[in-house]
Amino acid sequence: MGGNRQHKEAHGIVYLLPKKMSELNIAKRKEKCENCTNQCNKRQSDESAIPNLEKEETNGKGNEGSQLLLSACLSCDGCLSEEDSLRISQQNLEEVERVLELNKRCDASKHKLLVASVCPQSLPFFAVRFGLDIYEATQKLCGFLKGLGVAFVFDTTLAAGFSILETQKEFIQRYHRKHHDSQALPMFTSSCPGWIRYSERVLGSLVTPHICTARSPQQIMGCLVKDFFSKQQKLSPEKVYHLVVAPCFDKKLEAVREEFYSSLMETRDVDCVLTSKEIYHLMEKRKVSVEELNSVPLDQVLGESGQAMLARHDGRGSEGFLEHVFKHAAKELFGVDVQEITYRTLRNRDFQEVTLERDGEMLLQFAAVYGFRNIQTLVHRMRKGRVPYQLVEVLSCPGGCLSGRGQTESETAGRIDKALVQQMEEVYSSLPVRLPELNPILKTLYLDWLQGQDSAQANKLLHTEYRNQSHTQPPHMQW
Ligand code: SF4
Ligand code: SF4
Incomplete structure (x- = not known):
């Protein structure tokens, strides 16, 4: 094992860096990162790139350059500071x-x-x-x-049950203040750290106030x-x-x-x-x-x-924040009991919409946006003020969490093993669904641990803050 290690010195401390998956990936990922940054800088210098990009994507005919940019982004660790890299390298x-x-x-x-x-x-x-x-x-x-x-x-x-309940609660609060707070809606979900990193370090204040604060x-x-x-x-x-x-x-x-x-x-x-x-x-x-x-x-x-008891939450394998908040909001805001959710595929399986209408009036319009190519489209629309959704469930992996690269990336080509993902989806859906609202353990913990559902303790321990960190990017990484 010793032969697999390198020494790295920082702040006078010698760290042992394991020559393991994360390190091997960093080398591979840095390469991708330069690709991304070069492509990105090229595009940023051309103001017309963004509308073109969206148009190309909408037609489903992106050129090679845009495909490289969109699919490569955030699959590397290039945005990490030296300190972050060291801390992560110790997680092995x-x-x-x-x-x-x-x-x-x-x-x-x-x-x-x-x-x-x-x-x-x-x-x-x-x-x-x-x-x-x-x-x-x-x-x-x-x-x-x-x-x-x-x-x-x-x-x-x-x-995850706590996280869903707190997300539901925050959505209702944001919905009620939407007329006097321009940043209340749309609300973006916060469960995916890949999306959070991208928001904080690349998108900044355009997006961070819209991210749900639930941990x-x-x-x-x-x-x-x-x-x-x-x-x-x-x-x-x-x-x-x-x-x-x-x-x-x-x-x-x-x-x-x-x-x-x-x-x-x-x-x-x-x-x-x-x-x-x-x-x-x-x-x-x-x-x-x-x-x-x-x-x-x-x-x-x-x-x-x-x-x-093993159980899962509603949804396609990523805790179903969209589904839970949708049902909760339909009941809480409009008195409508939604039993089944029907997704409408917009651009692809990873960009879908769910709506609630009554007498021709659109009451709720939510979207599930997975993968960075779709996230880019969402962001372009956000920049133009053309996001009609009140809530967007955002996940950085195409297909959601079952497709996470820590379990689906094939070792040789670095590609996602799609057959494995399909098998995992079948296995996951075999679990019974359990509503967090009906979980007696959550109720007990809200009382015994957090001193109530709306207590200061619940707010402190179940929520956090997402900040604009785009200014902390080194100049060569700025978008
Ligand atoms: S944006 Fe950051 S994470 Fe994405 S490819 Fe570029 S440097 Fe890497
Ligand atoms: S598996 Fe993918 S989508 Fe899920 S939290 Fe991790 S990076 Fe986000």
Whole structure:
């Protein structure tokens, strides 16, 4: 393993950089980044480029240059500062193995309680790889993690429930102030860190005030583990090491954001994010066979007895923020009960619209916009003041979270394994749907942990702030 490492010195500290997936990808991605930046600068110098681009896209006949620009953007880490890159490079298997190793030593002062939270979008990956149904695969994954020395394994659906409820609430508030606040609507969802990075660093104040302030499922899970769960365990937060298993690399970037670090406690809400594939590689490295793994049920945050029930939220595999907010808003604002949502495909499967009409009047108009090519179109319309939507669910991966590159990118060509995505979609849809409003655990946690649904504590722990950081881009990266 030592031969796989490089040393890097910054601020007088020598960091060990693992020669692993993230590093290999950075080399590959830098190349893409230059492509993107060159293409981008060329286009920015030509004012007429934007309308042309939209026209070309609308016709579905983008030329080669525009395709390169649109599809390459944000698939690299070129926008990262040196510090971000260093923090992310520390989120790797070696770091987790180091913590596990310290737990085996006699010095108890260095011991940490390991807690793993698995995103529901990662579970279908393991089901397909193991050749098992999602329930059995989850228990095998849990058995593997516990065999490593992880003490508790949760899934992040509970945290996603908080995120959905807070997003619904914020949408209603924004809707009511739309006449005196020009930035209230459209509201953009905030669960995708790839989209957030692009908004903050490239789009800036055009978009940031419109982003919903609800924390993402990952970061609410971080709070739940480091604030609520650590207290339950009678441990201070820095004595808990929180690992998240996620479908994409972008979640690593989210975990290292400043606001999710407590300088007082010297701890992060999420200490390390590993992608589904990184976990799978660890299994391969340790020559683990699925048959030999113990089947262990997931743990429950409240410590309830019985097995944690696997369930999903509505939608195509990305927690269904659009669907939940749409149904909630239809009922809350117009007294309409929406049972089934019908998507209308506009440009492609990743740019769809949902509407609610009554007597010829458009009451609600929402859109799901996935992938950077579609996001670019949305942004061009935003610049022209031509976005008719009140809410847009934005995700940077075409196809949504099941297509995250941390589980679907083929190793040789760097392409998305579409057959795998299709299998995962089938597996994911086999899970029962559960409404967060009906989840009694969320109700209990709102009361016991957050002192009520509209409390200052709920606002502090379940929300965050997104800022215009476009001015912090180095000049060669400015768009
Ligand atoms: S915009 Fe940033 S992330 Fe996207 S390709 Fe360019 S440098 Fe990379
Ligand atoms: S859309 Fe992609 S980048 Fe965004 S959270 Fe989902 S998997 Fe990650």
